[in-house]
Amino acid sequence: MSSDALLSVVGVEKSFGGFQALRGVNLEVPRGGALGLVGPNGSGKTTLINIISGIYAPTAGKVRFGGQDVTGRLPHQMSHLGVNRTFQVPKPFGSLTVRQNVEVALGHSRRSGRKTDDVLAFLDLGGLADREAASLNTAQQKLLDLGRALATDPKLLLVDELGAGLSPADLDLVAEKLNALRRDGITMLVVEHLMGFLGKVTDDVVVMNAGAEIFFGKLEAAAQDPKVVEVFLGG
Amino acid sequence: MLRRRWVDALVVVVVVLAFVLAPQAYSNETLLFQMMVYIALSQGVNILYGFTGYLPFGYVGFFGIGAYGASLLMLHLNWPPILALLGGGAIAVLLGLLLSPLLRLSGAYFAIASLAASQAVYLIVSNPALQNVTYGPYGIQLVSQFNPTLSYYVMVVILALTVAVVLYIRRSRFGTALQAMRDDPVSAAMAGVPVVRQRTFAWMISAAIAGLVGGAFAWQTSVFYPDAVFSLSISIFAIVFTLFGGAGTLLGPLFGSVVLYGMYNTIGISDPQYFQLIYGLLIILLVLFLPDGAASLLKRRGSHVL
Numbered sequence: 001m002s003s004d005a006l007l008s009v010v011g012v013e014k015s016f017g018g019f020q021a022l023r024g025v026n027l028e029v030p031r032g033g034a035l036g037l038v039g040p041n042g043s044g045k046t047t048l049i050n051i052i053s054g055i056y057a058p059t060a061g062k063v064r065f066g067g068q069d070v071t072g073r074l075p076h077q078m079s080h081l082g083v084n085r086t087f088q089v090p091k092p093f094g095s096l097t098v099r100q101n102v103e104v105a106l107g108h109s110r111r112s113g114r115k116t117d118d119v120l121a122f123l124d125l126g127g128l129a130d131r132e133a134a135s136l137n138t139a140q141q142k143l144l145d146l147g148r149a150l151a152t153d154p155k156l157l158l159v160d161e162l163g164a165g166l167s168p169a170d171l172d173l174v175a176e177k178l179n180a181l182r183r184d185g186i187t188m189l190v191v192e193h194l195m196g197f198l199g200k201v202t203d204d205v206v207v208m209n210a211g212a213e214i215f216f217g218k219l220e221a222a223a224q225d226p227k228v229v230e231v232f233l234g235g
Numbered sequence: 236m237l238r239r240r241w242v243d244a245l246v247v248v249v250v251v252l253a254f255v256l257a258p259q260a261y262s263n264e265t266l267l268f269q270m271m272v273y274i275a276l277s278q279g280v281n282i283l284y285g286f287t288g289y290l291p292f293g294y295v296g297f298f299g300i301g302a303y304g305a306s307l308l309m310l311h312l313n314w315p316p317i318l319a320l321l322g323g324g325a326i327a328v329l330l331g332l333l334l335s336p337l338l339r340l341s342g343a344y345f346a347i348a349s350l351a352a353s354q355a356v357y358l359i360v361s362n363p364a365l366q367n368v369t370y371g372p373y374g375i376q377l378v379s380q381f382n383p384t385l386s387y388y389v390m391v392v393i394l395a396l397t398v399a400v401v402l403y404i405r406r407s408r409f410g411t412a413l414q415a416m417r418d419d420p421v422s423a424a425m426a427g428v429p430v431v432r433q434r435t436f437a438w439m440i441s442a443a444i445a446g447l448v449g450g451a452f453a454w455q456t457s458v459f460y461p462d463a464v465f466s467l468s469i470s471i472f473a474i475v476f477t478l479f480g481g482a483g484t485l486l487g488p489l490f491g492s493v494v495l496y497g498m499y500n501t502i503g504i505s506d507p508q509y510f511q512l513i514y515g516l517l518i519i520l521l522v523l524f525l526p527d528g529a530a531s532l533l534k535r536r537g538s539h540v541l
Contacts, residue, residue, distance in 0.1 A: 055421060075424035084425060093418040095483075096411065104415045107408045108427030145422075152427055 005064075006031040006187045007052065007156055012061035014047055014211075021047045023211040024061065029156070034178075034188040036198045036219065039208035040231060045191045046088060048208075049158045052189070053085045054078035065156065080110040082155035086162050088191075090141035092148075094134030098125055101133050101144055105151035114153055123147045123177065139166050143174075150181070157181065159190040163197040175200040195219065207231070243402045246485065246541065250274075251395045255388075264387055266500055268455055271390050272448055273496050275397045276473040277480075277488035279444035282401060284474070285482035286410055287437050288417035289338065292346045292470050296334075296353025297327040297442045299465035301449025303360055306375040307368070309454075316380050317389060320450035327446020330356065331439045338434055350467070357465035374460035375453065386455040393447050400440065401485050405541075413437055414483070472496070475514075479521060481530025484540045490529060 005028040014022040022044045029035045037045050050056045052063055054075040063071045065083060073081070093101050102116045120126045123143045128136065133144060142162055149157060159178065163171050171194070178201045182188060192198045198205065199219050207215035207222055209231045215222050222228050257267050276298065284290050305323030308314040314322060337348050363371040404410035416423040416430050424430045449464060456463075476495050481487025495517075503510035525531060530540040 053425060055424075075421070076427050076429045079425050079427040087422070091419045091422040093415040093422065095414060095418055100411055101415075104408075104411055104423070104428065105426035108412065108429075110427070148422070148426055152425075 004031050005029065006033075006066060007189065008062075008064040009048070009052065010062040010064065012048065012051060012058045012063065014044075014051060014056060015059045021211055022051070022058070025208070025211070025213055027206050027213060027216070029187055029189050032182070032185060032187055033204075034182055034190060034202040036202035036205035037189060037191045037208065038193070038195075038198065038205055038222070042210075043208040044211040045208055046160055047211075049085060049160050049189070049191060052078075053083055053158055076108070079108075079152050079154075082111055082153070083158070084149035084152050084154035084156075085158035086142065086145040086149055086160055088161040088164070090138060090145045092133035092136070092141050092144050094132070096133055097130050098133055098136070098144060098147075099129040102147050102151045105148040109152040111153045114151055116151070119147045119151050122150070122180075124173075139170050142166070146177070154186060156187045156189070159188060159192075161191055161193065163192050163194045171197050239406065242541065243399075243406070246402065247395050247398050250398050250489070251391055254391045254394065258387070264383065265455075268387055268390055270492065270496050271394045272452055273472055273476060274489055274492040275390075275394050275444060275448045276469065277476040277492045278397045278401050278485075279441045279448070280473045280477045281482055281485075281488045282404060282437055282444070283441045284477060285484070285488075286404060286413040286417065287434055289341070289434075289438070290346045290474065291349045291441070292467075292474070293349030293351065293353030294441075294445060294473060295465055295467060295470040296349070296356045297330060297445030298449040298452070298469055299353070299360065299461070300330050300356055301327045301446030302453035302459070302464040303369060303375070303449075303461075304446065305450030306377055306453045309377060309380055310375070311368075316382070316386070316454050320389065320447060320454065323450030323453075324443045324446040327442045327449065328439050330446075331442030332435075335435045335438060338431070338438060350470075353465065353467075353470070357461060360465070361461035369461075372461060374458065374463075377454065377457040380454065381457040383455060386451055390448075390451045390455065393444075393451055397444050397448075398485065398489075400444070402541075404437075404440075405485060409433065409436075472499075475518060478526075478528055479517070481528030481534075481540065484528075484530045486541050487528050487530040 007029040009025055009027045012022055012025045025048055039045055051058050054073045054077060057072040062069060065081060099116060102119050106116055120129055123146060125143055125147060162174055166174060175197055190198060190202050204217060205219045205222055206213045207228050215225050215228050254267060254271055258264050280291060280294055301323040304326035305319040308319035308322045309316060334352050337345060340348050360369045361372045365371055412428045412433055416428060416434060420430050476491035477488040479495055480491030533540050
């Protein structure tokens, strides 16, 4: 295990009743790196993100963050430690304004030196600051998810299908934002189906299938890997 | 910010003045007292439902335990009434703590479980086997402590505190966090909000209000049976008043309590059948057309409702 890994997932398993969603996943994200996580629907990507962010406790295995065992910590504790995320289906505080959405996160963060207006400006949400979050469109709500995560000043950002449903122009814009955040030193784990987008924001990818990782390496190499091809295109 | 503080202070002062001066103009102090009881209870429901989304059908349990707690402290330990009232509030908070695991449930399940819990408390308190402690089904007599005037003014103070607490919650980071949890508990947790702890805290504030109000009610009434302070209709009134006015605002439940409780007293007692008809229709119309209460009529026009 390399010492510069910010996040290490070691042998993580997760069962829901009789269904084993994860069957011993191992992966590492180096400090400052960006790892892509791909795989067909139901391969366990979001379950893994939910475990790392503390929403689920794993059935077995360990999650280490910054060298510390954080297995089974609660979501608000993970948030305080510097792990945050976006959601596949955006989850804004619908009855609050955009500004309040960010302020809740800012006010409860243990680490944040950020300012609400900076976060909103960075995501081009400044003009919507006083709108009720429920009235935003999906793309805007996804950005707001990201904004709320940024307000907690995360060291590790888990990005769960931020690209899905965005227009090509929006996709480029979001990719640029994520790269800017990386340059600021935020480490990322990015779940995505859109390979073009993934190629722009990540260094390496892990491919998952049926609850286990089957490939680690460059995205281009993944496309040549027989196991990966079989999973995506059928054998 | 400063202007808001003035508005808040003004609201509290107006409420206090209204109930301090009302007995000069209107001689039925009992009715005024009970109106204060319902305003405070509906604000208690409001803290829980309006801010966290949990609908406490068993809210009356805190009211009843507060009434009994305060009474028994006066009867068994000879505590002076005001101290006993605080004791009643504290006992309600303890009950709230004991029942806090119910908050793991949500929606209708929470509503039903809290209702069951309140009825369990009622059955324990009214059990003849506990006659030596609670006087069982034979009820409470506080005749030696009877003081309708002082208990009236103590209720004014409790009401003022309740209004101030709701205003504080509305303005504070705590209140925004509660609303965030109501909208999406998972996102709230990721935003760093300790969801369980803050929700439990709101639940206990709400319990404390009902407990204090129950104690004041017991003192004012001075003779009552268990079913009078554990009646489900108390929960239902407080909930309907809150929903009618608009949960999540301060003025909504206040407006709802004054209008609907006033209506109950004008026609509910003389013509109960018409009252029930009107009430039933009102609830149906409310659920169908105005789920966010009267306050939403103003909000739709773009006004801010305190």
